[in-house]
Amino acid sequence: NAGVTQTPKFQVLKTGQSMTLQCAQDMNHEYMSWYRQDPGMGLRLIHYSVGAGITDQGEVPNGYNVSRSTTEDFPLRLLSAAPSQTSVYFCASSYSGVHEQYFGPGTRLTVT
């Protein structure tokens, strides 16, 4: 199993540009989530999904969209990037809810 994969590893965007961070898992996990990690703030939940077709907001959802059309994939979309979205983004999955989440390697995003 590849586990949780994220692409790209690094990305630089200009303010106002859009992009999609990709996340895929091959463990048949129902639960998937996106976090952002900022210095001194730990990880904060952006959006999560408990199964295909079901998504919900986390702690910091503004400026981000998600969809879950398959069990395997959970992309995160930035519609109009802002410098405040400069961060490291982690995708995670688990068989059920927040029980033992498996994390991807992260995407480091810089918005200039």
Next chain:
Amino acid sequence: AQSVTQPDIHITVSEGASLELRCNYSYGATPYLFWYVQSPGQGLQLLLKYFSGDTLVQGIKGFEAEFKRSQSSFNLRKPSVHWSDAAEYFCAVAAEGAQKLVFGQGTRLTINP
């Protein structure tokens, strides 16, 4: 709403010394509690978790944690640290049955040779 506080931003210990990382949570009912570790440039890995039962839980890599309801704490311990334990450690809490995890700010551990 639940919250997690890790009072120590950075801790330095000598190799072979014991370690205790502090975690305090805020939640009315019995929480689900977790400790994750993040090595530099990596994602997070689960060290251990507490859902119910025995308040002393064992994890991977020789770590353990003790749930103390009276103190709202879930401190992580290791009797003898190794240089490879240098990493950032995160405590997290979820409401029972909840779909959301709330992380503490993290504690960065440095090991002196």
